[in-house]
Amino acid sequence: MQWRKSSYTGGANDNQCVELGRLAPGVGIGVRDSKDPGGGHLTLTVGEFAALLARIKRTTSP
Structure with missing residues (x-):
């Protein structure tokens, strides 16, 4: 599966992405924390x- 970051990401130092x-x-849509992909x-x-x-x-x- 290919993941993509939210278009509202504020940049490399964004803590809420x-x-x-x-x-x-x-099945649907997967949502995950970009800082903890595993x-x-x-x-x-x-x-x-x-x-x-x-x-x-x-x-x-x-």
């Missing part, structure tokens, strides 16, 4: 991931 990866078809990942369905993004947008909007 996640990576996303598309899991096998029908530490495992959280598996979310596409629906759960969409709900997470919607909640983040609601709680971080000015």
Whole structure:
């Protein structure tokens, strides 16, 4: 699986960065800590991931 950093990453010294990866078809999206790539990942369905993004947008909007 290929992981990619969040587009909101602030740079090399950013302490709050996640990576996303598309899991096998029908499994969903993997989310992991970019500072600990071997530490495992959280598996979310596409629906759960969409709900997470919607909640983040609601709680971080000015």
